[in-house]
Amino acid sequence: MSDKTMTAEQVVGRLRSGMTLGIGGWGSRRKPMALIRALLRSDITDLTVVSYGGPDVGLLAAADRIRTLVTPFATLDSIPLEPHFTAARQRGAFDLVELDEAMFMWGLTAAAQRLPFLPVRAGLGSDVMKVNPHLRTVVSPYADGEEFVAVPALRLDATLVHLNRADAQGNAQYLGPDPYFDDLFCQAADAAYVSCEQLVDTADLLKDAAPQTLLVKRAFVTGVVQTPNGAHFTSCAPDHDRDEAFQRAYAVAARDPQAWQAFTDRYLSADEETYQAAVAAFHEERA
């Protein structure tokens, strides 16, 4: 079986400007932040980003890499509004395809199952139909004759997800309470890249865990990257909680251009190792 391990830089080397890119996790939870940071160090831009948005969306919006965003929200969870997302929307920085949370899920599911759409009740009567004039409805062919929204498949050129463990072949495991939609993202994408807290031997995946923790199957994975603390500053239970102090610092900096420049210089201008060292220094200064 093929060894799919690679570096974050090699993942980014396979991405292209103009791609439709799915990003796993939810809000400020288990986001593939190390891969996002690597993406920010490249020149890739003009992306269509498909995400239950958190700071992944914020960072890409701040760096002006998004042409179109497909999302039901962007939030930092403990801080309700994602500051870069709100600022980017208010300056008209990208096109928005605003979908309901369930519509988004069924769009990913349709893409994973190679269907052009799936029917949902959600969306009818709401302005989601108005701000997305491409959305169509479909009438049940059965006796009920009900009309539903035909949520189009959210097919992805590539996707980035972060899980707790993976093996070199791309079998990936979540150990926290929620799988989010990471398996769907992988199935909906032509190429899926999994970062993980720790790369382990296949035989060790179930040493201390139940089989249903094995979320992502290798048949849907193109590359695997070990990135310890790679979801930082979002949560990656049980390996690490959200770094609330750092997230606050991020949110404060995001509201002021000069402070954001300083934040970028300190944390985002060099490689991942430098980032993690700067985060450690941030906490030492506060100790």
Added chain:
Amino acid sequence: MSSPTTGKTTRAEYCVVACAEVWRHAGEVLAGPMGTVPAIGARLAKLTFAPDLLLTDGEALLIGDVPALDARAQVVEGWLPYRQHLALVATGRRHVMMGAGQIDRHGNQNISCIGDWSRPARQLLGVRGAPVNTLNNPTSYWVPKHSTRVFVEQVDMVCGVGYDRAAEAGPSATRFHHVPEVVSNLGVFDFATPDHSMRLRSLHPGVTIEQVLAATGFALTVPDEVPYTREPTSEELRLVREVIDSKGARDREVPA
């Protein structure tokens, strides 16, 4: 500090009781409170008159006990990750209480953005699950600061679907649509009018009809007789003050 059971009932406590009442006849469904006062209300309902309610820990677990607001549950009775949560909504076995950046007289709610959607003056959260919620399970609203900025003639982006918009969209939209109540820091509101427009159902003690009308940006239906929101029982006050919210988080959301 007022006595656990005899001190004067605060506005926040009337709001807690009003929110709890939303779930009185909900049955064996998931209570989905968003906001501090609704979270206290849902716990109070479960501890008293609605023991069959299901509650989450705010993430993927259904909890089997009723912990204090800031405490971890000791008992887990089920698993509800987001994918199951969204699917549960479509079963209808949930009564959610959402917030509202704006709400209009037909119960349309907006949490997405203020101003023109294409380039908003103020971007908020996004639509989140408001469209799926309102078409599938009972959806009530909580507004901690009742004002003409929130209670508007027309919302800027319909996220949660109100009665007029559901009717326009047709039978698929109205089939399971139900907006039972809106609770604010001033009173309780419902849509029990012939055209399903918003009606003042009760005033929290200490609030006048004039105050409500001045803080509402549309023509609100006011019946001839408007009752006051009911008093909490002494046991309810004890549960709120000593068990669920001993640190007074409710007072930060609804100052006295």
